Structure formats: C-alpha cells, structure tokens
Amino acid sequence: MKLSVVIPIYNEQENLGELYRRLRAVCEGLEDVSWQVIYVNDGSQDDSLEIMGDQSREDPRFCIVDLSRNFGHQAAISAGLAHAGGDAVICMDGDLQDPPEVIPDMLGRWEEGDKIVRAERRSRKEGGIRRLGFEAFHRIFDWISDFPVPAHSGIFGLMDRQALEELNKFTEKNRFFPGLRSWVGFTQGVVYYDRQERAAGMPKQSLRRLLRYALDAIFSFSYKPLRIMTMAGVLISTAGFLLACIFVIKRLIGIEIAQTGFTTLVTLVLFLGGVQLIAIGLLGEYLARIYDEVKQRPLYIIKDMHGVSAGQPERNPEPPSSPNSDHAEDQA
Secondary structure: OOOEEEEEEEEEEOOOHHHHHHHHHHOOOOOOOEEEEEEOOOOOOHHHHHHHHHHHHOOOEEEEEEOOOOOOHHHHHHHHHHHHOEEEEOOOOOOOOOHHHHHHHHHHHHHOOEEEEEEEEEEOOOHHHHHHHHHHHHHHHHHHOOOOOOOEEEEEEEEEHHHHHHHOOOOOOOOOOHHHHHHOOOOEEEEEEEOOOOOOOOOOOOOOHHHHHHHHHHHHHHOOHHHHHOOOOOOHHHHHHHHHHHHHHHHHOOOOOOOOOHHHHHHHHHHHHHHHHHHHHHHHHHHHHHHHHHHHOEEEEEEEEEEEEEEEEEOOOOOHHHHHHHHHHHOO
C-alpha cells in the first residue's frame, strides 16, 4: 500500500528536526508500506523552507509543495491533499501537538474498513484564553451546526483514496476541513489521543485567525444565525404590535396612558438599532463568502515543488545508506 502524510508548515523551524525524526521512525516501522511526507510551505518567513530542503535531499520520501505566499492553513491543507497520491492520506499539523505515533492506530482502523478515521482529542494541554475559546467554539458549533460535525476533532486524521478524491472536487474558498471531511460521508471511525503542547516556538495561529476559522465553520455549516435573527424580528414585531394594541384599548376605554420618558425611548431605539445592525452584519458575513466564491480566484498558487510528481508517491524509494551522507555532499 501507499501512504501519504500531508503537513502544512508556516514558520516551524524549531519543530522540523524533531518532526522529521519522529515521522521517519514511525513510518519506517510500518510493514509493507510505501510512504511519502508532503510538506506544504505556506509562505514561511523563517528558515523552514531551507530545513525542509535539507530533509528532502537526505530522504527523498520527504517532498515539498512551496506556495507563492501565505494562503492560510486550510488552503495549505488543500494544496497538500491535491498532490497526495497514497491509498491512504493522513493530514496533521507540524507543531507536534498531533503525535505521529498515532499513525499506526489510524492505519489499523483503515485496514478494518473505515474510509475516514478521525483522531479525536481526549485531552489538550492549552490553557488560558485559547483553551476557553476552543471549548466555547465546540459547544457553540455543536448546537448551531445544521450538519453533525464531531467535536474535539481537528485536521488530524486519515482519508481513504476514494473519500479524498471526492473531497478534492470541492471548489469552495472558505473551508472548514473537519466539517468537509464529515460531510463527505463514507464509513468513519475514530481513534483517541491526548493532544500535546507545542514542541517548541509560539502558536502560529493568532486569535484573529482562529476567530475567522470559527466563523468559517459556523457560516459554512449553519443557517441558524439567519433563522435566529428572523425569529428575533418576529418576536420584537409581535411585542411591539401587542403593546400598540394595549395602548389603543386603554385610549378607547378612557384609561390615561402614562407618558414614556426619554430613558425608555433611548433604550428602545438603541435595542432595535442594535438588533438591526447584528442582522445586517450576519447578512454581510454570508454575502462576503458568496463574493469570494463568485470571484473564482484559485485557492492557492504553487511556486515550486520538490519530489512531488503528478501527485504519486514513489514505490519504496531507497533512503540513503547513511543518514548524513547526502547532506554532507550537499554541504560540500
């Protein structure tokens, strides 16, 4: 069988050495498996590309797809998946929070017949506001999504060739990969793991990018925000109509109507104005995503590729006899 491992990379120079060592150890321990690792360089500004180049020269099973700039995490994943030629394709992050040692467990579930295998977190090491944000997102998304997407599952997982080919047909620009992977269907299994802390360096996904990612997830898989605003409009209109009827009845039967003060008037105006602005903002979020789709710009642009030929991994390419032999020749 052939296995492809897709890893988006953005400024991960501190982690690439350990990632290379652990991935190579795990994959070489797999029996009767021809494997490749596809690094997707998402516009790294540090020495990540040079380090990946050294690794690729040392072991040709480590390939590189170099994007022309930083297109974002989901676009980098899509670029790697489009060039993966394995019978099974595993996607994971490059910060070692997704441990490569889980790969044999996922292959075991795949060999049992699961077309898609999700790696679901039993626990995670993040703390502070990021941890609270992740927990809040999963709770909100679980309630608001129109399509069931399992919680506590990120990009770490395995896809069979058949499922991957269907996913690669998608053309949408604002992507939430865990949701798309679930939407494809097929038989899906799960393996559990403990998500680790970053091996080194700072998180590359800022809070702003994580918020955008959360909004892409919600607006890609739910119409509930629009329905909620519609119901809010109906309730507010009904309350206003009933209040008007009460005032009319009081006037007709001669009951004096108390004069509303400035505070009441301002509160009502601000409340209704706020609801209207929220509704307009929600419409704008959906409209912006429609605009992105209509422009039909490519999801990513590839500047260069190393070791990737027509998306097909080589059959058991021979690693160098000495781990440092090719590297030494390159240095010479």
